[in-house]
Amino acid sequence: MQEILSDYDVLAAFWGTIKLSILGTIGALILGTIVAVLRLSPVRVFQWIGTWYVNTFRNIPLTLLMVFSILGLTFILGLQLNSEDISSNVFRWAATMLAVYHGAFICEALRSGVNTVPVGQAEAARAIGLTFGQSMRHVLLPQAFRGSIAPIGSTIIALIKNSTVAAVIGAGEAANLMSVVIENEGSRFSVFLVFAIGFVILTLPLGLFFTSLSRRLAVKR
Amino acid sequence: MTEPLVVLKDVNKHFGDLHVLKDINMEIGKGEVVVVIGPSGSGKSTLCRAINRLETIESGTITIDGKTLPEEGKALAHLRADVGMVFQSFNLFAHKTILDNVTLGPIKVRKQKKGEAEKRAMELLERVGVAHQAQKFPAQLSGGQQQRVAIARSLAMDPKVMLFDEPTSALDPEMINEVLDVMVSLAKEGMTMVVVTHEMGFARKAANRVVFMDDGQIVEQNTPEEFFTNAQSDRAKDFLGKILTH
Numbered sequence: 363m364q365e366i367l368s369d370y371d372v373l374a375a376f377w378g379t380i381k382l383s384i385l386g387t388i389g390a391l392i393l394g395t396i397v398a399v400l401r402l403s404p405v406r407v408f409q410w411i412g413t414w415y416v417n418t419f420r421n422i423p424l425t426l427l428m429v430f431s432i433l434g435l436t437f438i439l440g441l442q443l444n445s446e447d448i449s450s451n452v453f454r455w456a457a458t459m460l461a462v463y464h465g466a467f468i469c470e471a472l473r474s475g476v477n478t479v480p481v482g483q484a485e486a487a488r489a490i491g492l493t494f495g496q497s498m499r500h501v502l503l504p505q506a507f508r509g510s511i512a513p514i515g516s517t518i519i520a521l522i523k524n525s526t527v528a529a530v531i532g533a534g535e536a537a538n539l540m541s542v543v544i545e546n547e548g549s550r551f552s553v554f555l556v557f558a559i560g561f562v563i564l565t566l567p568l569g570l571f572f573t574s575l576s577r578r579l580a581v582k583r
Numbered sequence: 584m585t586e587p588l589v590v591l592k593d594v595n596k597h598f599g600d601l602h603v604l605k606d607i608n609m610e611i612g613k614g615e616v617v618v619v620i621g622p623s624g625s626g627k628s629t630l631c632r633a634i635n636r637l638e639t640i641e642s643g644t645i646t647i648d649g650k651t652l653p654e655e656g657k658a659l660a661h662l663r664a665d666v667g668m669v670f671q672s673f674n675l676f677a678h679k680t681i682l683d684n685v686t687l688g689p690i691k692v693r694k695q696k697k698g699e700a701e702k703r704a705m706e707l708l709e710r711v712g713v714a715h716q717a718q719k720f721p722a723q724l725s726g727g728q729q730q731r732v733a734i735a736r737s738l739a740m741d742p743k744v745m746l747f748d749e750p751t752s753a754l755d756p757e758m759i760n761e762v763l764d765v766m767v768s769l770a771k772e773g774m775t776m777v778v779v780t781h782e783m784g785f786a787r788k789a790a791n792r793v794v795f796m797d798d799g800q801i802v803e804q805n806t807p808e809e810f811f812t813n814a815q816s817d818r819a820k821d822f823l824g825k826i827l828t829h
């Protein structure tokens with residue numbers, strides 16, 4: 363175990379995982395919020411686009427999305443996110459696909475949060491003369507957000523673990539290094555242990571954090 | 584006769600095939616207290632909600648203080664600010680303190696300063712008897728207290744008229760009077776009120792008029808005394824017979 367840590371730059375690999383996860387999470391939160399607003403909007407076409415997005419990206423395996431981004435988008439269509447540097451292009455595509463895929467789950471988490479808010483809250487907001495935007499901002503979204511912290515947390519943790527899928531296109535992160543180590547050293551229990559511990563260190567505190575946050579901010583009814 | 588504050592003219596409303604409001608005509612004068620009663624499903628809530636356009640209507644007009652209810656948008660929000668509404672299920676904003684519940688409208692809609700809004704809110708909470716709970720959250724209060732806060736929240740907007748949709752029917756019996764007392768005192772001070780309720784005590788004490796609805800229509804209306812002791816229509820007699828024996 364010691365030699366793995368000294369012979370390979372495990373920390374750098376996990377740093378790759380962290381960067382990928384942070385970028386993926388930010389992207390997923392933005393995309394997820396947009397898609398959620400589309401699905402909740404009163405305009406039919408918007409709802410339809412939102413529903414299509416969720417159904418599409420929630421049901422295509424992430425591995426396929428990753429492979430498609432390089433084989434399909436970069437090689438066939440020539441879409442590159444960094445044309446100077448191949449590994450940076452791969453890394454950016456990996457982050458994008460993580461965002462696109464998990465955006466669908468964030469959308470559903472937010473929607474479940476909106477469903478925790480009784481209709482009476484919106485009616486009371488309108489009845490005191492708040493505009494649609496004001497009731498969204500001051501009454502509905504704050505409650506919806508609190509109601510969706512737990513599922514958003516689960517989605518982010520899933521995203522961190524799913525970032526290992528980026529190894530299939532060779533993005534620089536932990537799982538990619540792990541396959542290199544296994545190739546050189548053979549598959550030993552200690553190899554798995556190092557990487558497993560690495561992920562637990564990343565996700566366990568986050569899980570505890572989201573659980574306590576959702577409990578602290580829960581709206582009592 | 585005082586100038587009518589709320590005027591409904593030939594108002595019709597359907598839910599799908601169901602005709603819930605049938606050619607409703609009604610005028611409510613300034614300072615008048617109107618109690619609406621009638622069997623379940625007769626359209627009382629819908630009537631109440633139509634007055635501040637929580638429900639849309641298909642034909643007819645509703646005017647408040649001479650202004651026709653506008654379509655959705657800023658103008659409607661403006662008009663709604665002048666119409667207070669108290670719901671059966673209180674509907675206090677669950678994530679805000681009691682004080683913030685009362686100040687939200689004045690600050691965001693009336694653009695009052697926070698300090699000024701809070702001072703007024705405390706006076707109103709004092710008046711409905713829950714000032715000492717100002718920093719708590721709605722779920723920490725009893726139903727009766729929550730409903731009194733909801734009344735304070737409406738009053739904070741200085742409404743021209745207040746609508747109450749069965750404000751006491753979700754309450755435990757021992758809490759009903761604390762809410763009715765607040766409503767009676769409002770009525771005595773000249774607030775214009777439309778109250779859907781089966782509390783005959785309240786109607787007798789505070790109402791100028793009782794409107795009896797059945798099957799989407801206003802069947803008869805009279806002073807509380809006349810209506811309760813000497814109802815004209817068979818439907819009203821039948822209805823009164825049922826609620827009196829319970």
Ligand SMILES: Nc1ncnc2c1ncn2[C@@H]1O[C@H](COP(=O)(O)OP(=O)(O)OP(=O)(O)O)[C@@H](O)[C@H]1O
Pocket residue numbers: 598601603621622623624625626627628629630
């Ligand atoms: N959103 C809705 N969609 C479809 N039908 C509705 C809706 N709201 C009310 N209705 C129907 O319209 C009719 C009138 O309802 P309303 O709530 O106005 O009656 P109510 O007199 O307030 O009755 P209650 O005493 O039970 O509160 C009822 O038959 C009800 O089922």
Ligand SMILES: [Mg+2]
Pocket residue numbers: 627628629748749
């Ligand atoms: Mg009703």
